[in-house]
Amino acid sequence: MDVKLGTGPRTDHASPATVSRRLRLITVVATFGGLLFGYDTGVINGALPYMTDDLGLTPFTEGMVTSSLLLGAALGAVVGGRLSDARGRRRSILTLAVLFFVGALAATLAPNTEVMVVARFVLGLAVGGASVTVPVYLAEISPAERRGALVTRNELMIVTGQLTAFTCNAVIARVGDESGGVWRWMLVVATLPAVALWFGVLVMPESPRWLASKSRFNEALDVLKQVRTRQRAEAELKEVAALAVKDAEQQLGGWADIKATPWIRRLMFVGFGIAIVQQVTGVNTIMYYGTQILTDAGFTSDSALTANIANGVISVLATFAGIWLLGRVPRRPMLMTGQLGTIAALVLIGVFSLILPTGDARAYLVLAMTVTFLAFQQGAISPVTWLMLSEIFPMRMRAFGMGMAAVVLWLTNFAIGLAFPSLVDGVGVSNTFFLFAVLGVLAIAFVKLCVPETKGRSLETLEAELRTRFS
Numbered sequence: 001m002d003v004k005l006g007t008g009p010r011t012d013h014a015s016p017a018t019v020s021r022r023l024r025l026i027t028v029v030a031t032f033g034g035l036l037f038g039y040d041t042g043v044i045n046g047a048l049p050y051m052t053d054d055l056g057l058t059p060f061t062e063g064m065v066t067s068s069l070l071l072g073a074a075l076g077a078v079v080g081g082r083l084s085d086a087r088g089r090r091r092s093i094l095t096l097a098v099l100f101f102v103g104a105l106a107a108t109l110a111p112n113t114e115v116m117v118v119a120r121f122v123l124g125l126a127v128g129g130a131s132v133t134v135p136v137y138l139a140e141i142s143p144a145e146r147r148g149a150l151v152t153r154n155e156l157m158i159v160t161g162q163l164t165a166f167t168c169n170a171v172i173a174r175v176g177d178e179s180g181g182v183w184r185w186m187l188v189v190a191t192l193p194a195v196a197l198w199f200g201v202l203v204m205p206e207s208p209r210w211l212a213s214k215s216r217f218n219e220a221l222d223v224l225k226q227v228r229t230r231q232r233a234e235a236e237l238k239e240v241a242a243l244a245v246k247d248a249e250q251q252l253g254g255w256a257d258i259k260a261t262p263w264i265r266r267l268m269f270v271g272f273g274i275a276i277v278q279q280v281t282g283v284n285t286i287m288y289y290g291t292q293i294l295t296d297a298g299f300t301s302d303s304a305l306t307a308n309i310a311n312g313v314i315s316v317l318a319t320f321a322g323i324w325l326l327g328r329v330p331r332r333p334m335l336m337t338g339q340l341g342t343i344a345a346l347v348l349i350g351v352f353s354l355i356l357p358t359g360d361a362r363a364y365l366v367l368a369m370t371v372t373f374l375a376f377q378q379g380a381i382s383p384v385t386w387l388m389l390s391e392i393f394p395m396r397m398r399a400f401g402m403g404m405a406a407v408v409l410w411l412t413n414f415a416i417g418l419a420f421p422s423l424v425d426g427v428g429v430s431n432t433f434f435l436f437a438v439l440g441v442l443a444i445a446f447v448k449l450c451v452p453e454t455k456g457r458s459l460e461t462l463e464a465e466l467r468t469r470f471s
Contacts, residue, residue, distance in 0.1 A: 016229060023142070023227050027150050029200035030137055031157035032193050033093060033130035036100045038161020039190050040123045041069065041284070042312070045291050046169025046305050047183035054181060055113050059425060063418045068117045070284075070414035072124020073131065074407045080129025081403020089137040089207040089399070092129065097198035099126035104190035128410055132403045135390035140209040140398070141227055144458040148326035151390055152383040156319045159378050161193075163312030169291075170305040209459070212237070212244045213396050243395055243460045263470035264394070264401075270450055271389060271401060275409035277335070277443040278385040281342045282436035283377045284413055285420045286311065286370050293370070296429065297353070298363030307367055314371045318379030330455050331384050335447050338380025343440040345373035346433045354430040385409075391454045394463050 044066055052062060084092040103123035110116040134154050142150040169186050176182035205227075211220035217237065224233035286293065290311055294304040325334060349369045356362035393401030423432045452469060454462055 019227055019229060023146070023150065026141060026204055026227070027138060027153050029197070029204055030093065030134050031154045032197035032200060033096060033100075033134040034154040034157035035161040035164070035193050036190060036197065037127050037130050038158035038163075039165045039193065040100070040104065040127055040161075042162030042165035043169065043186050043190065044069075044120075045308065046166065046173065047186045049291065049301065050173070050183040051116070054183065055110075055116060057113060059421045061113050063421050064117055065113065065120060067414045067417040068120040069124035069127060070410050070417050072121035073128030074124075074410035074414060076125035076128025077132050077406030077410055078128075078400075078403045079125070081132045081399040081401075081406070083129075084133045084136065084399035084403075085210075085213075085397065088210055089133055089140070090201060090204055092133045093137070093201045093204075094198060096126045096129045096133065097194050097201065099123075099129070100194035100197065101191050104187060104194060108184050108188040108191075124410075128406060131386075131410075132399055132406050135386050136399045136402055137207050139387075139390040139459065140207040141205075141223075143228065143232075144456075147391070147459075148387055148455070149323050151387045152319070152323045152326055155378070155383045155386055156316070156323065158382075159312070159315035159319050163309070163316050164189075166305075166309045166312040170309055173302065173305055208237075209240055209244075209395055209398075212240045215244070217241055239458065239460045240395075243463065263467055264397075266470040267392060267466060268401065268404060270452070271392060271405035272408045273446050273450055274385055274388055275405045276412050277339070277446060278381055279409055279412040279416060280436065280439040280443055281339070281373075281377055281381060282346065282416060282420075282433065282439075283342075283374075283382070284417055285432075285436075286373065290370065293429070294363065294367060296358075297366040298358045298360060299367075307363075310367065310371055311374055315374050315378040318375045318377075319383060322379040322383040325380070326383060326387065326455075330453050331388055332447060332451055332453050334380050335384045335451070336444050338376045338384070339440050339444045339447070341376025342373050342381065343437045343444075345369045345376065346437040346440065349373070350430040350433040350437070353428075353433070388451070388454055391459065391462060392452070392466060394467075395459065 048057075048062060048066065051057065051065070055061075055065075057065065080092060080096070083095070099122060103119055103126055106119035106122060107116060110119050135151050138151045138154060139147055165186075168189050172182055172185045176185065205223040206219070208220040208223040208227075211217070211223065220240065221233060221237050224237055228236060290308045291301075291304045294307050295301060299307055322334075349366055352362055352365045352369065356365065389402045389405050390398075420432070423435075427435075452466060457465065
């Protein structure tokens with residue numbers, strides 16, 4: 001199939017400065033999905049203690065309220081991936097903005113545990129869809145040399161959303177003086193960025209690679225001219241179009257390919273492994289239960305809410321560092337270094353919780369280790385995870401493949417979030433964190449043996465390399 005670059009609507013010549021500004025604007029708008037992802041996963045950290053009293057939660061229903069979002073995210077990831085491949089990245093993000101708004105409002109107004117669990121599940125659908133669609137959209141619209149930096153802006157917005165949630169929780173708790181229903185104000189804040197995301201996406205272009213996968217080459221060229229210089233846009237479209245034709249001939253795009261194509265099947269296994277590696281550090285136990293961990297270590301409830309802001313601050317700073325590192329070091333060593341750092345922090349949290357009595361010394365040492373843990377997690381593991389998952393799958397099934405990997409990620413997250421309160425109650429904080437440390441060692445072995453390097457290639461070159469490697 002020939003691609004006629006000279007037909008269709010014309011786009012004015014764009015200077016490099018104009019191209020850069022457009023890319024930054026598109027990235028900011030798209031990553032509001034990441035901001036909502038972070039806020040809705042982080043807000044439960046401070047809201048849960050107040051919600052427990054108002055709704056009469058037990059340890060099991062606490063786990064259900066927390067993890068229902070994660071179960072929804074698992075479904076949202078696979079459904080969102082399929083819809084994104086079928087209907088386009090832009091339209092999918094618009095739908096997600098509506099789900100974020102409806103879910104946040106329903107959770108705010110929830111009269112009982114059952115409604116809260118359903119509302120959190122709806123939020124989970126949006127979080128799961130955003131976890132797939134936003135990184136794929138950014139990966140497909142970014143030039144190869146800037147892909148790492150732009151895709152990981154979404155991770156930056158996730159941790160910014162979590163920091164915003166921690167800060168809002170602390171401020172609202174102090175202003176509300178722990179009055180009944182204070183948690184509702186914590187939850188309703190999430191409706192504001194949902195509205196901003198919906199209006200922002202209305203003026204965003206569609207992914208050029210998705211357009212090419214649907215043989216809409218002229219439209220793909222028009223979008224590329226908005227975010228590339230004209231000469232580069234035309235050259236890039238030729239490469240994208242050639243691969244789109246090849247994928248169409250091989251009918252790559254869904255479940256049948258996983259069953260029938262060995263290299264796709266092996267690649268899915270790698271994607272599943274990367275997803276599990278990110279979760280078995282236990283990161284979300286600190287994100288969801290951080291306030292309770294610090295309270296158990298010796299902080300008062302108000303002090304724990306305030307101290308927990310340190311976790312959010314270090315997550316944001318570490319993500320900035322991670323974005324800088326991704327442009328300079330390979331992905332695999334960065335992922336393994338992050339694992340080593342989190343293992344050390346987990347072991348020390350367990351040791352301090354085991355040998356030190358409850359009090360200031362234990363409280364501040366545990367806080368120092370949670371901060372250290374998050375520095376390695378958010379500075380290395382999480383950025384590399386979401387970036388690699390957005391890179392490794394073929395163009396025609398990129399969102400579907402990432403969606404399937406995200407299902408595994410969210411189901412692992414769900415299992416850990418649901419089990420954590422019972423684990424702490426049954427075997428104690430120390431043994432729980434020692435267990436996560438052991439899983440971290442196994443994760444390093446998997447990365448060393450199975451995960452490919454993806455840095456420095458265009459998505460089309462990378463697809464050809466992975467096709468050869470796993471065939």
